[in-house]
Amino acid sequence: MSTSLPDEPGARDVALRQLDESAELCAGDAGWFAQRGALLLASGRLAEAAESLERAILLAPDHAGARIDYADALAGLGDYPAAKELARGLLALSSLPPPARQHLQARLHSWESLPDEKPPVWQLGLEVGMHVGWESNLNGAPAADTTLLTLPEGPVRLALATRPRQGAAAVFDTQGQALRPLTSDWFLMLHARGRLRDSPAGESDYALGQFDASVMKRLPGGDLALQIARVDQQFGGVHLLAENRLVAQYLWKAQGCRPRLGMDAVQREYPTLGELDGHQLGLRLGLNCSSGSWSLDSDLRLARDHPQSSDRPGGAQRWNELQINGSWRGAQHVVKLEASLGSVRDTDGYSPLLQYNAERHIRRSALRLEIVRPVDAHWEGVASLEHFRQQSNIGLFELNNLGLYFGARYRY
DSSP states (O other), X not given: OOSOOOSSHHHHHHHHHHHHHTTGGGTTOHHHHHHHHHHHHHXXXXXXXXXXXXXXXXXXXXXXXXXXXXXXXXXXXXOXXXXXXXXXXXXXXXXXXXXXXXXXXHHHHHHTXXXXXXXXXXXXXXXXXXXXXXXXXXXXXXXOSEXXXXXXXXXXXEEOSOOOOOEEEEEEEEEEEEEEESSSSEEEEEEEEEEEEEOSSGGGOEEEEEEEEEEEEEETTEEEEEEEEEEEEEETTEEEEEEEEEEEEEEEOOSSEEEEEEEEXXXXXXXXXXXXXXXXXXXXXXXXXXXXXXXXXXXXXXXXXXXSXXXXXXXXXXXXXXXXXXXXXXXXXXXEEEEEEEEEEEEEESOTTBTTTOEEEEEEEEEEEEEEEEOSSSEEEEEEEEEEEEEESSGGGOEEEEEEEEXXXXXX
16 A cells, blocks of 8 residues: 555556666566556556566565555455455554554455455456558559469460559557456456458458457466457458467466467358368467566467368468567557568469469568557557568569558557
8 A cells, every 4th residue: 555656647657657667677676566566556457456566475575565455456356355364464463554554444344245255357458449541552452563374375474454552541440358267277368359441442441350269277387278269351341251260279387488389270261262261270389478668479370271172273281470479668658569471382283374383382471560659548649550561473462561550549
């Protein structure tokens, strides 16, 4: 319980950002974690507060202020038995200052009528954003302006009628997540995301819908997670892709960086081009690292895609994908980076009409840089730069797109 916290939410946000600047220097400072936990508690960010206060108590078990705030955070999260037990232990200390004793006695009195069984509590998060900007290839047209047709009577260079179209666009992006403890070791997490890009030409509108549900089990050496996910994509009002995914992963406990290993099974359906449908079995390797103001997560996936139809161009495919997400939090800004590299290689010739029935190779790279400026506890300004490039030995499949967006986001 701290009596020196800023009264205004904006001032608390500034104090938090100033504390986070010294995160790496204060990794072993109980007072730093206690002050940060008190600020988070005053801001209503209970789960984050409990984590920071727990670190403070681990470093300094006799830190009375951190233990009092920890009891308040636990009660706010619905863990009344633990909060009451902690409060009673603190009240038994003869050295407890009178103001702290009065605060705890009042809190304990209010908790006594609450159930001794911890009720399941949903921890909710929501983000809603609107952004306006520009893209260089709204219609997803090939980068090449010609393609080579290999006809029986000889090769012919054919001009492509569709060219990349640049222009302004607006993006509406929302996502939410909910975490609920089922028992002391089992957790349920739900996540949903929707993204809509609206452009002056309606045939270039794009929509993405994603939903996943995960069940997590805490084990002595790490965490086991099982996930089911669904992704749908539309372009120009046409349903392009429907993907169902089942993932099993194990995340080891470790200091600094946590490795993970898993497998997934994926079913990909193309509603307007059923001959492209396929199913995959993949191996996943990952590493999650964090330290104070920065975090980095990487995921490598190796998979083989088997066609549903023997008539699929290119036959089976080999997929390799690397995804890297990072963030850094400074005093006034947050910088986020998303980067990915991938390749798809067919095992059979794609078409006798293209490159003499060559096996198609595709290499993809994507980069998204986002700079966030918090305005208050919920609102933030956002600027983002996005680049996507797809290269191929068959020019028809080469794509390039560059996007620049500015907007605002609400976080709860």
